[in-house]
Amino acid sequence: xxxxxxxxxxxxxxxxxxxxxxxxxxxxxxxxxxxxxxxxxxxxxxxxxxxxxxxxxxxxxxxxxxxxxxxxxxxxxxxxxxxxxxxxxxxxxxxxxxxxxxxxxxxxxxxxxxxxxxx
Numbered sequence: 001x002x003x004x005x006x007x008x009x010x011x012x013x014x015x016x017x018x019x020x021x022x023x024x025x026x027x028x029x030x031x032x033x034x035x036x037x038x039x040x041x042x043x044x045x046x047x048x049x050x051x052x053x054x055x056x057x058x059x060x061x062x063x064x065x066x067x068x069x070x071x072x073x074x075x076x077x078x079x080x081x082x083x084x085x086x087x088x089x090x091x092x093x094x095x096x097x098x099x100x101x102x103x104x105x106x107x108x109x110x111x112x113x114x115x116x117x118x119x
Contacts, residue, residue, distance in 0.1 A: 007020065009044065016029070016040060032056070032067075041082055050083055050088070052080065057073060
């Protein structure tokens with residue numbers, strides 16, 4: 001029996017997915033129930049993925065992508081959610097902030113009819 005590889009977890013545009021790092025094959029995909037935009041942060045701890053997106057926090061089973069719980073973070077707005085947990089690994093705050101700036105620039109360019117940065 002082949003050893004199971006540790007998946008590559010990605011978060012983008014309201015989705016979290018697991019990919020086989022050797023082949024790129026998608027193992028599962030979960031669409032988050034709230035929000036828009038593109039910044040999705042992910043923290044891995046044990047058998048869980050903790051996900052931040054558009055003012056919500058979620059917990060997913062990392063083997064199946066099943067949504068286990070969500071918290072709408074009432075009163076905190078709908079901005080990107082940066083996550084941290086002792087002993088966990090995940091999205092760096094700098095990378096998430098950079099992605100948020102690019103998303104804001106893209107939206108501003110689209111609203112003004114101009115080209116998005118890097119286009």
